[in-house]
Amino acid sequence: MDCLVNIFGRLGLESLVLDVPFVCKSWYRAALNPECWRHLDFSKLKLHDSLSYDDFTLRLMSTHQIVGNFPITPFIKSVVKRSGRSATYIALPEYCTEEALLYIADECPALRYLVLPSNFGPGRKFNIQNHISKWTNLQFLRLQTCFQMQEVLAQISIHCKNFVGLANSRVNIGKAEASAIVNFLPNIKALGLRFTCMKKENLVTILQGCKQLERFDARNCIGFDEGDEEILKLASHIRSFKLKGSMLFD
Amino acid sequence: MASAPENEKNASAPEKKTLTLKSMINNEEFVVDEHVALQSVTIKNMVDSDCAGDVIPVPTISGEILALVIEYCKNHANPSASEDDLKKADAGIVAKDIYTLIDLVLAANFLDIKGLLEVTSQKIADSIKDLPHQDVREIFGVENDYTPEEEAAVRAEHDWAFEGFP
Numbered sequence: 001m002d003c004l005v006n007i008f009g010r011l012g013l014e015s016l017v018l019d020v021p022f023v024c025k026s027w028y029r030a031a032l033n034p035e036c037w038r039h040l041d042f043s044k045l046k047l048h049d050s051l052s053y054d055d056f057t058l059r060l061m062s063t064h065q066i067v068g069n070f071p072i073t074p075f076i077k078s079v080v081k082r083s084g085r086s087a088t089y090i091a092l093p094e095y096c097t098e099e100a101l102l103y104i105a106d107e108c109p110a111l112r113y114l115v116l117p118s119n120f121g122p123g124r125k126f127n128i129q130n131h132i133s134k135w136t137n138l139q140f141l142r143l144q145t146c147f148q149m150q151e152v153l154a155q156i157s158i159h160c161k162n163f164v165g166l167a168n169s170r171v172n173i174g175k176a177e178a179s180a181i182v183n184f185l186p187n188i189k190a191l192g193l194r195f196t197c198m199k200k201e202n203l204v205t206i207l208q209g210c211k212q213l214e215r216f217d218a219r220n221c222i223g224f225d226e227g228d229e230e231i232l233k234l235a236s237h238i239r240s241f242k243l244k245g246s247m248l249f250d
Numbered sequence: 251m252a253s254a255p256e257n258e259k260n261a262s263a264p265e266k267k268t269l270t271l272k273s274m275i276n277n278e279e280f281v282v283d284e285h286v287a288l289q290s291v292t293i294k295n296m297v298d299s300d301c302a303g304d305v306i307p308v309p310t311i312s313g314e315i316l317a318l319v320i321e322y323c324k325n326h327a328n329p330s331a332s333e334d335d336l337k338k339a340d341a342g343i344v345a346k347d348i349y350t351l352i353d354l355v356l357a358a359n360f361l362d363i364k365g366l367l368e369v370t371s372q373k374i375a376d377s378i379k380d381l382p383h384q385d386v387r388e389i390f391g392v393e394n395d396y397t398p399e400e401e402a403a404v405r406a407e408h409d410w411a412f413e414g415f416p
Contacts, residue, residue, distance in 0.1 A: 002359065003356060003371070006355075006371045007355070007371045007374050010371060010375035010376075011375050011378070012379060012380070015378070018383075019380075019383040019386060020383070021404050021408075022383040022404065022405075023383045024387070024393065024394060024395050024396070028404060063405070078408075
């Protein structure tokens with residue numbers, strides 16, 4: 001029954017995994033439909049309890065009597081498998097593994113929106129740029145502290161023709177990064193560069209190079225002043241331009 | 251009107267056309283401007299293929315639910331309504347108990363009105379999101395038709411920790 005599938009697709013992972021199938025047999029059957037599993041938010045899952053589990057991870061652990069670390073990689077893979085290659089939104093947790101990412105690259109050709117955890121830190125060197133070619137429908141990419149931005153953007157410009165939005169925070173947007181945004185994503189519509197270090201000249205490069213911008217979040221940055229009139233003038237065509245909390249010096 | 255040829259129908263009509271929708275559950279009738287009713291793809295297809303008589307019978311939808319559907323269509327047919335106005339109006343329409351919402355979602359599905367289907371489905375989803383299945387059963391008045399063995403089997407299916415991958 002299509003109505004049930006439509007509703008289930010809006011419930012989120014916790015309900016889909018832990019509740020819906022147990023209500024009754026017809027709900028169980030409806031939840032097998034891959035269309036229920038298009039929007040997959042894994043971002044809150046935790047690996048072990050020293051990071052203090054959230055409610056969802058705790059419920060999973062106790063329902064399935066798991067001791068020790070939470071099996072993040074098999075869990076992600078089993079859920080992605082249910083989506084039957086139809087997932088359009090995926091948000092990954094910290095401690096997501098390259099193995100899970102590889103599986104998603106192969107099994108999610110319809111992906112439009114991808115949220116990645118920080119790849120900064122021991123054992124977390126994702127090579128996102130190697131997988132971009134599999135996601136030809138990608139429209140939005142949210143990175144957190146990604147340091148291989150140029151390589152990632154180069155791949156996006158080759159493979160993702162419908163790409164419109166990029167977010168990356170807590171990184172340095174230097175001359176090379178700003179030029180990469182302008183050169184590889186000249187038609188980008190949405191940019192989120194909150195909490196970045198970005199000199200005014202680099203912000204100006206982006207504003208002058210990306211004329212299709214409709215939304216630009218440059219709040220809490222270091223390198224330019226939130227009241228800079230030249231910047232505001234250059235950004236006057238952008239429907240939503242935010243730079244509150246940004247300042248010249250730390 | 252029902253037999254009007256295609257080219258005449260598309261010509262700018264001097265007077266406003268109306269359609270009458272009739273609930274086959276309680277025979278209530280609603281006279282609606284055509285452009286309001288045509289937001290239903292089902293009704294549009296009937297009109298386009300000349301299958302619509304003076305009165306369009308709507309099976310399985312009560313007058314109470316049909317009134318809500320028409321209210322939604324009227325709001326969304328108003329060209330001067332802002333996005334905010336529509337959001338507020340939609341929220342008012344779906345501020346109903348779960349049984350009304352279920353009837354409404356089935357009506358939106360039958361009449362093929364995408365926007366109404368979305369807001370109603372979202373409202374139902376919000377009301378059961380993250381609730382334990384025992385509570386969901388109660389809200390929907392669903393009978394548990396699992397034997398304990400069957401329920402255990404479904405649970406085992408989700409034992410992803412041991413699930414193998416080819």
